[in-house]
Amino acid sequence: MSVAFSSGFASHIEAMLEWRAGLGYAQTLVYPMQSFDRFCTAHRPGETFVSRELVTAWCEEGARVQWPAYKAHAIREFGKYLKMVDIDAFVLPAEWINQPARSLPHIFTDEELTTFFLAADSFTACPASPFREYTIPVVFRLMLGCGLRPQEARRLHRRDVDLDKAIVLIEQTKRNKDRRVPIDAG
Structure with missing residues (x-):
């Protein structure tokens, strides 16, 4: 420890x-x-x-x-x-122990998703994070398209993505399980 x-x-x-x-x-x-x-x-x-x-x-x-x-x-x-x-x-x-009140999830409309991804696509280069303008749009699209949790997307490495087989390997998720997630080749 x-x-x-x-x-x-x-x-x-x-x-x-x-x-x-x-x-x-x-x-x-x-x-x-x-x-x-x-x-x-x-x-x-x-x-x-x-x-x-x-x-x-x-x-x-x-x-x-x-x-x-x-x-x-x-x-x-x-x-x-x-x-x-x-x-x-x-x-x-x-x-x-007070249990937090459960709220209904927000389902984004097509217009909200379009606005969100336009904003994600508009990030520019930054000296502190030189690949930010490429990473942010891809990470959010992976989260939406593959159902990744934020922590899973954050922990991804290049070696986890197999574009030939269109598979993303998600390691050490809930209960320390690994899973393979298909990605749309299109």
Whole structure:
């Protein structure tokens, strides 16, 4: 693990993150656990028990609109992990975590798509990113035409695209799976 933890929970946090990585989970808990570790180091340096008071104090500290649910999910997973390895800990009840309201997806009209791609096609050269004017239109068309997720498109390399077979290899997607996506040769 390349992230250093220093609180009384450091070894348990590292073990949980390694355990989750071994199961194929994305490393989404690293940042909130870094925040928890810093909080414990600054405000509860000798603490070695995950109590209800500690959990609520950390979740409320520096609260923003979406951050408390993000923190709450991370600390709930940490509490569940500690219980699993026979360490007594408070596990935040799932009912205490606000679920974000689901909104309906926006389906773009033909006119909106035309406007969007005209804007993507209008990018000019930039010294900091010399191929930007070529990359942006292609990436967005791949996302639309092949159903790629933004993270999948961002992680593509040249070696992942086989134009002869009209296939794009997407590696390490959800659940650490690889998949082959056909592209329209036209």
